[in-house]
Amino acid sequence: MIKRLxxxxxxxxxxxxxxxxxxxxxxxxxxxxxxxxKILVTxxxxxxxxxxxxxEFDGINIDIYKTLFSKLNxxxxxxxxxxxxxxxxxxxxxxxxxxxxxxPTTTLYTVKFYLYSxxxxxxxxxxxxxxxxxxxxxxxxxxxxxxxxxxxxxDIELAYYKFKQEKDGLLLVDNLHMPQLDAxxxxxxxxxxxxxxxxxxxxxxxxxxxxxxxxxxxxxxLNEMIYTNEISCIISRxxxxxxxxxxxxxxxxxxxxxxxxxFILFLxxxxxxxxxxxxxxxxxxxxxxxxxxxxxxxxxxxxxxxxISQAESQNLSVLDGLSNIAITLDLKGVIKYVNKSVxxxxxxxxxTILGTNISSLVSPEDKTRLLRLNPDPxxxxxxxxxxxSVEGFFKTFIFTTxxxxxxxxxxxxxxxxxxxxxxxxLDNRLKAYTTHLEDLIKQRMQVLKQSEEQFRYIVEHxxxxxxxxxxxxxxxxxxxxxxxxxxxxxxxxxxxxxxLRIIPDDKLQWFMDKFNQATDNKExxxxxxxxxxxxxxxxxxxxxxxxxxxFTGKILDLAIMHNIEEKKARExxxxxxxxxxxxxxxxxxxxxxxxxxxNAIQGYAELLxxxxxxxxEVQENAFKNIFDSIAIINRILKRLKSLTNITLKNYNLDNHxxxxxxxxxxxxxxxxxxxxxx
Amino acid sequence: MKKILVxxxxxxxxxxxxxxxxxxxxxxxxxxxxxxxxxxxKNEKPDILLTDINMPKMNGIELLQRIKNTxxxxxxxVMTGVNIETSVNIANNNKANAxxxxxxxxxxxxxxxxxxxxx
Numbered sequence: 001m002i003k004r005l006x007x008x009x010x011x012x013x014x015x016x017x018x019x020x021x022x023x024x025x026x027x028x029x030x031x032x033x034x035x036x037x038k039i040l041v042t043x044x045x046x047x048x049x050x051x052x053x054x055x056e057f058d059g060i061n062i063d064i065y066k067t068l069f070s071k072l073n074x075x076x077x078x079x080x081x082x083x084x085x086x087x088x089x090x091x092x093x094x095x096x097x098x099x100x101x102x103x104p105t106t107t108l109y110t111v112k113f114y115l116y117s118x119x120x121x122x123x124x125x126x127x128x129x130x131x132x133x134x135x136x137x138x139x140x141x142x143x144x145x146x147x148x149x150x151x152x153x154x155d156i157e158l159a160y161y162k163f164k165q166e167k168d169g170l171l172l173v174d175n176l177h178m179p180q181l182d183a184x185x186x187x188x189x190x191x192x193x194x195x196x197x198x199x200x201x202x203x204x205x206x207x208x209x210x211x212x213x214x215x216x217x218x219x220x221x222l223n224e225m226i227y228t229n230e231i232s233c234i235i236s237r238x239x240x241x242x243x244x245x246x247x248x249x250x251x252x253x254x255x256x257x258x259x260x261x262x263f264i265l266f267l268x269x270x271x272x273x274x275x276x277x278x279x280x281x282x283x284x285x286x287x288x289x290x291x292x293x294x295x296x297x298x299x300x301x302x303x304x305x306x307x308i309s310q311a312e313s314q315n316l317s318v319l320d321g322l323s324n325i326a327i328t329l330d331l332k333g334v335i336k337y338v339n340k341s342v343x344x345x346x347x348x349x350x351x352t353i354l355g356t357n358i359s360s361l362v363s364p365e366d367k368t369r370l371l372r373l374n375p376d377p378x379x380x381x382x383x384x385x386x387x388x389s390v391e392g393f394f395k396t397f398i399f400t401t402x403x404x405x406x407x408x409x410x411x412x413x414x415x416x417x418x419x420x421x422x423x424x425x426l427d428n429r430l431k432a433y434t435t436h437l438e439d440l441i442k443q444r445m446q447v448l449k450q451s452e453e454q455f456r457y458i459v460e461h462x463x464x465x466x467x468x469x470x471x472x473x474x475x476x477x478x479x480x481x482x483x484x485x486x487x488x489x490x491x492x493x494x495x496x497x498x499x500l501r502i503i504p505d506d507k508l509q510w511f512m513d514k515f516n517q518a519t520d521n522k523e524x525x526x527x528x529x530x531x532x533x534x535x536x537x538x539x540x541x542x543x544x545x546x547x548x549x550x551f552t553g554k555i556l557d558l559a560i561m562h563n564i565e566e567k568k569a570r571e572x573x574x575x576x577x578x579x580x581x582x583x584x585x586x587x588x589x590x591x592x593x594x595x596x597x598x599n600a601i602q603g604y605a606e607l608l609x610x611x612x613x614x615x616x617e618v619q620e621n622a623f624k625n626i627f628d629s630i631a632i633i634n635r636i637l638k639r640l641k642s643l644t645n646i647t648l649k650n651y652n653l654d655n656h657x658x659x660x661x662x663x664x665x666x667x668x669x670x671x672x673x674x675x676x677x678x
Numbered sequence: 679m680k681k682i683l684v685x686x687x688x689x690x691x692x693x694x695x696x697x698x699x700x701x702x703x704x705x706x707x708x709x710x711x712x713x714x715x716x717x718x719x720k721n722e723k724p725d726i727l728l729t730d731i732n733m734p735k736m737n738g739i740e741l742l743q744r745i746k747n748t749x750x751x752x753x754x755x756v757m758t759g760v761n762i763e764t765s766v767n768i769a770n771n772n773k774a775n776a777x778x779x780x781x782x783x784x785x786x787x788x789x790x791x792x793x794x795x796x797x
Contacts, residue, residue: 591759592732592759595759595780595781596686596688596690596691596730596759596780597688597690597691598780598781599691599694599780599781599782600688600690600691600693600694602781602783602784603691603694603695603698603784604694604697604698606698606783606784606785607694607697607698607701607784610701611701630781634781
């Protein structure tokens with residue numbers, strides 16, 4: 001019974017579907033355009049129409065229709081003139097160049113206009129830029145506005161934005177466009193703070209073309225409909241009439257019936273099928289659900305195991321990557337785990353020491369420390385142990401421990417051992433280096449002390465006078481200085497002895513000029529050769545080397561005074577010696593040049609003496625004196641030949657000296673020499 | 679007549695020696711430097727040379743060395759005025775036959791010449 005019913009329902013459903021698709025083309029078009037509306041008026045008047053200069057209809061006021069379209073949110077199809085629409089005429093005059101037909105009416109309609117201004121008062125004597133959307137209307141709307149106003153005509157949106165940008169403008173809007181203006185201001189979310197001037201005029205429905213301007217005809221009905229917002233009602237009414245005429249035909253009604261029938265049958269089939277297989281399906285479904293749940297559990301379990309193993313491997317890799325030794329012990333000290341660092345640090349293979357007791361690596365005391373459950377970290381050295389490496393070296397570690405208890409109740413000790421052998425070695429080296437530095441400082445201090453003592457000895461035993469003074473006031477002076485100025489040490493050290501006191505009065509200004517000149521030139525060290533006057537009023541020349549030094553925070557002058565009297569004496573001796581050398585050279589030269597003429601004189605004297613016979617006494621004396629003189633000269637020349645024998649003797653005029661080239665015992669010859677020179 | 683070559687740069691000394699020795703019947707030929715003296719010694723074949731030490735072009739010591747190198751037995755008398763010790767040593771080392779220190783007595787010179795010429 002149920003199966004038959006199913007078959008019947010299915011048959012009906014298929015039949016209804018086939019029938020429903022058998023719509024003709026016109027019907028499909030109607031369906032397709034079912035949301036299209038027509039604008040109609042109740043009487044035979046037109047909506048807004050314009051007449052051009054030739055008296056022909058020319059277009060429509062499209063702004064009004066735009067408003068309509070925006071209100072209806074749909075497209076508009078205008079019925080053609082003459083189309084037979086019962087009781088309602090279609091909108092005509094949308095084709096251009098139609099002949100103007102006068103539609104007699106004298107009815108006046110009141111149209112509201114709103115004038116917006118950004119200022120509080122509108123000065124009607126002033127010229128404005130007036131933005132508007134309907135030029136023909138507005139010029140008659142506000143005749144009181146200035147005639148020279150600039151009327152800027154555009155659609156409402158553009159007019160609004162231009163008005164908004166201008167400081168002192170007017171916006172003239174008929175109330176037909178007010179909703180559009182409101183939408184614009186809401187859209188921009190701005191407070192349109194302007195003054196609104198409301199005015200009313202009487203608009204003629206149509207104007208005769210006398211001045212060839214455009215005419216405006218406002219359909220009464222449309223006008224009313226627009227202002228009363230009735231247009232949507234009219235259209236709704238019209239739409240209903242269309243549906244009655246075209247859409248409530250058999251095709252559409254059958255289709256709906258079939259759809260509803262199909263739906264009911266479908267529900268019945270589903271209900272029957274459900275009832276018939278409910279128990280079996282329920283069991284199977286339950287089994288499947290259990291199996292699926294188990295499967296899900298298994299999958300989840302596997303996922304969890306994977307996550308756990310991944311976490312374990314990550315932990316192991318972290319432990320193996322540690323630079324410290326991680327080791328796990330049981331309470332007996334058996335090594336349960338050790339990371340790979342044990343190989344790097346101690347050299348042990350992890351596999352070989354796993355399972356061994358820690359006591360094979362550490363001393364019993366250290367083992368006790370490791371296994372202590374309550375370590376005292378404050379006690380010095382309690383967290384340090386020593387472990388022997390594979391090579392036999394002992395390495396020191398510091399360790400931290402924590403404890404875990406496994407499921408079977410076993411307690412494990414986890415130790416982290418940090419190798420501090422290098423640090424200890426470094427500490428020891430640092431200590432040794434510190435000791436070395438301290439020794440070095442001691443040695444240097446000793447050397448410094450020795451140097452100071454040597455310096456003091458040198459100062460005390462120097463032949464030069466060494467003085468330390470501040471602003472020429474003596475602070476310190478050595479013994480040599482006191483000897484130089486022939487003063488007693490105790491006489492000066494207890495008083496503010498000025499260095500300038502030992503400068504002779506007539507040289508004091510000269511000395512100060514020299515000293516100041518050197519200090520002005522920022523010479524840190526300079527020498528002045530100057531005289532000093534001793535306590536015994538003796539004046540001696542000294543050469544003083546002045547050096548500015550910083551001594552215990554004070555700027556002092558160190559003066560090293562050198563007696564140059566001896567030096568001057570030696571220089572004088574040297575000069576005398578050089579003079580002697582010069583004289584000797586001269587003597588040698590003279591000797592060489594005198595010898596030969598002298599020899600010639602002697603030779604010729606001998607020749608004359610030889611040739612003259614029977615000489616007179618005078619002649620005899622003359623020859624004798626010649627030979628004696630030659631002998632004296634010869635002797636002098638011989639003395640001059642030997643440099644070592646040349647000495648000086650005083651010349652009886654000032655301090656001059658002369659060569660002592662005569663032998664003191666040779667009185668006879670000198671007498672002859674004197675005679676000759678005379 | 680024995681021929682004596684006198685080498686002396688001082689003209690007055692050279693003429694005095696010439697005048698004095700000619701008085702003793704010697705033939706005297708003169709040279710004012712060592713080089714001229716050496717040329718005359720080679721060309722004129724004198725019997726003895728009397729030479730000063732300090733002379734231009736060639737000094738007396740070099741002249742002595744050159745002559746003694748070729749004719750060691752040729753008698754040479756050297757006269758010197760300065761650095762007598764040095765001069766004597768050098769002259770002795772170069773086998774000078776006699777050394778006279780200026781100023782000397784001409785009679786002494788004649789005696790020495792006669793001695794070496796074995797007159």
